[in-house]
Amino acid sequence: MNLKRFGNLSLPVIAGIAILFLLNSSCKHDGIPADQMTPVAFADVQQVYFGYCTSCHSGGNGGGSRLDFTTYEGILRTVSKGNSSNSKSYQAMINTFQIMPPKGSVPTSQRTLIRLWIDQGANPQ
Numbered sequence: 001m002n003l004k005r006f007g008n009l010s011l012p013v014i015a016g017i018a019i020l021f022l023l024n025s026s027c028k029h030d031g032i033p034a035d036q037m038t039p040v041a042f043a044d045v046q047q048v049y050f051g052y053c054t055s056c057h058s059g060g061n062g063g064g065s066r067l068d069f070t071t072y073e074g075i076l077r078t079v080s081k082g083n084s085s086n087s088k089s090y091q092a093m094i095n096t097f098q099i100m101p102p103k104g105s106v107p108t109s110q111r112t113l114i115r116l117w118i119d120q121g122a123n124p125q
């Protein structure tokens with residue numbers, strides 16, 4: 001009786017430990033630094049801004065104020081080279097307080113592109 005109870009308990013316990021082990025070993029995101037990944041092309045970055053931002057932020061066209069994301073120089077004003085966590089542009093895309101664009105959001109894959117580009121130094125090519 002006692003043994004049987006132990007037997008019934010041990011399966012979920014072992015399964016739990018196995019799942020924890022799997023989760024732990026399959027979630028190593030911290031591997032590759034941005035500068036060792038394939039460089040992100042500015043042309044691809046620009047696609048994201050044109051797709052999600054410039055309808056409002058193209059410099060003094062009403063809607064989104066003085067910000068102008070139609071040029072490299074304009075984008076750079078909201079970017080801290082090599083530091084996406086200190087870049088207004090990228091932070092605006094992941095903000096939970098005032099997310100950009102105001103309706104909908106930039107898909108994760110494209111936000112990652114922006115983050116990588118910034119962390120790789122925000123190069124114009």
Ligand code: HEC
Binds near residue numbers: 092
């Ligand atoms: C539908 C219009 C619209 C779209 C699209 C949009 N924005 Fe905005 N954005 C605004 C408005 C309105 C404000 C607030 C006005 C202001 O801060 O001057 C703002 C503010 C911001 C600010 C804050 C400015 C500051 O000084 O704090 C940033 C950064 C920003 N947007 C980035 C983006 C990015 C990046 C995208 C594309 C992913 C985007 N926005 C798309 C309308 C828009």
